[in-house]
Amino acid sequence: MSTELGPAPGAPHDRFARALAAFDRLNAEDPNQVSVSEGGSVRPRELVDAERLSAAVELLEPRASEALRLAARCQHLRRWEIPRSSYPEGRIGYLEWRKALSRFHADRASEVLRSAGYDDGTIERVRAINLKRAITQDPDVQTMEDALCLVFLEHEAAEFAEKHPEEKVIDILRKTWRKMSERGRAAALALPLQSGVRALVERALSAG
Secondary structure: OOOOOOOOOOOOHHHHHHHHHHHHHHHOOOOOEEEOOOOOOEEEHHHHHHHHHHHHHHHHOOOOOHHHHHHHHHOOOOHHHOOHHHOOOOHHHHHHHHHHHHHHHHHHHHHHHHHHOOOHHHHHHHHHHHOOOOOOOOHHHHHHHHHHHHHHHHHHHHHHHHHOOHHHHHHHHHHHHHHOOHHHHHHHHOOOOOHHHHHHHHHHHHHO
8 A cells, every 4th residue: 555645635736745755854864763574674763654654544544634644644753852761750751751742743743834835724733633632523633543553553563562561462452442433443453463463452352
């Protein structure tokens, strides 16, 4: 599946292409590298993650709004600049870190969109999706949450499971499932999950 989403019907292509290219350039500077199965190459982690999120949005909503398509490419823009280690250990520190990251991503994305020629209304709309405002009422925000969960399940859950006790993994999978819409859950069950991850998902669902 292509990860290069096109603009929404009627959207000026030039500014959309400029924005995506700018997001990709910024994420390509990630010093953290990840191996990808497609071609066996090693690429910048945040660039790969942005492409995967775009693909997940396309899977869930092939005619997604232009704002959602933009938000998918910048949801974690330059995430490595604020590492988890810059905040205290524990849940309070974790929540403070996540809040700071969300603002950082939204602010940097707004700068890029303004430079690409977007109006304040579109910029604010992308920002609302990035910050996950009104998640249960806003279809675009819920689609973003579903897409993030799909990326985690398909590409990150196996590595997470290797590093944490099984009971913690199952708890995280239950929480992930609760965040998703029925459409997102159906898409998750259709993913080509690794056998170990699928078994953990089945245990989480049967126990929850």
